[in-house]
Amino acid sequence: xxxxxxxxxxxxxxxxxxxxxxxxxxxxxxxxxxxxxxxxxxxxxxxxxxxxxxxxxxxxxxxxxxxxxxxxxxxxxxxxxxxxxxxxxxxxxxxxxxxxxxxxxxxxxxxxxxxxxxxxxxxxxxxxxxxxxxxxxxxxxxxxxxxxxxxxxxxxxxxxxxxxxxxxxxxxxxxxxxxxxxxxxxxxxxxxxxxxxxxxxxxxxxxxxxxxxxxxxxxxxxxxxxxxxxxxxxxxxxxxxxxxxxxxxxxxxxxxxxxxxxxxxxxxxxxxxxxxxx
Numbered sequence: 001x002x003x004x005x006x007x008x009x010x011x012x013x014x015x016x017x018x019x020x021x022x023x024x025x026x027x028x029x030x031x032x033x034x035x036x037x038x039x040x041x042x043x044x045x046x047x048x049x050x051x052x053x054x055x056x057x058x059x060x061x062x063x064x065x066x067x068x069x070x071x072x073x074x075x076x077x078x079x080x081x082x083x084x085x086x087x088x089x090x091x092x093x094x095x096x097x098x099x100x101x102x103x104x105x106x107x108x109x110x111x112x113x114x115x116x117x118x119x120x121x122x123x124x125x126x127x128x129x130x131x132x133x134x135x136x137x138x139x140x141x142x143x144x145x146x147x148x149x150x151x152x153x154x155x156x157x158x159x160x161x162x163x164x165x166x167x168x169x170x171x172x173x174x175x176x177x178x179x180x181x182x183x184x185x186x187x188x189x190x191x192x193x194x195x196x197x198x199x200x201x202x203x204x205x206x207x208x209x210x211x212x213x214x215x216x217x218x219x220x221x222x223x224x225x226x227x228x229x230x231x232x233x234x235x236x237x238x239x240x241x242x243x244x245x246x247x248x249x250x251x252x253x254x255x256x257x258x259x260x261x262x263x264x265x266x267x268x269x270x271x272x273x274x275x276x277x278x
Contacts, residue, residue: 008042009033010107012121019146021162021169027169028210030163033118034191036215042110046099050083060243061170070169104129111136124149130156132264145169158218163189163255163278166209170255172197182208182231189257189278195249200237204256205230234263235272243277
């Protein structure tokens with residue numbers, strides 16, 4: 001029997017860490033997954049461990065042990081896959097620790113108790129898993145950062161770029177003296193959804209905060225709608241970084257990080273300055 005609002009969160013830690021998600025805040029991820037009163041029935045992290053390295057590197061052993069303990073403190077179950085060493089035909093040694101199969105099996109077998117499944121991975125091997133979960137009646141969301149399979153994005157009910165989730169990945173230029181994400185003076189991330197080539201200006205859309213996201217409002221991208229979890233900021237092309245061409249905008253693929261200041265153009269609105277590409 002499926003409990004209303006029952007959520008399963010499955011994290012491919014190795015994939016996330018290797019593709020832009022190193023330092024991801026797991027408390028924020030849990031809060032996102034369980035938004036709108038969702039109940040976390042499963043919180044699984046699939047991690048890898050190098051026994052050979054641990055035997056010779058005490059700092060690695062301690063660092064990983066503390067990381068796993070922190071995850072358990074947040075309510076996650078940590079499933080550890082140990083590296084196995086192999087030798088190829090040319091005599092070269094290589095390590096392998098693939099947790100994909102176990103993560104897929106767990107998600108599928110546990111799905112009968114879930115109404116929503118969140119997969120934190122960008123691995124295209126999970127495309128068929130997503131389809132199978134949907135066939136079981138689950139709504140499937142994917143959260144990832146970089147090198148995300150285009151097929152995985154396409155098949156998911158929702159794909160959420162981890163860089164755009166407030167607080168999920170630390171801001172590079174943020175410091176403790178800054179206001180919270182979304183407030184004037186804060187530093188946030190978003191995408192350019194409109195650009196006027198002739199006017200040399202555009203607008204960036206960003207999430208107001210995790211608390212603004214409900215289970216069914218991410219589709220309300222019109223920032224004028226009071227139910228939208230998004231806000232927008234005006235920018236001048238002159239504030240764009242050198243590695244972003246105005247002719248490439250608007251774009252959902254270019255993630256922009258910027259300071260929010262009160263608009264010089266329209267009272268009560270926000271403006272993006274000190275823009276960088278993530």
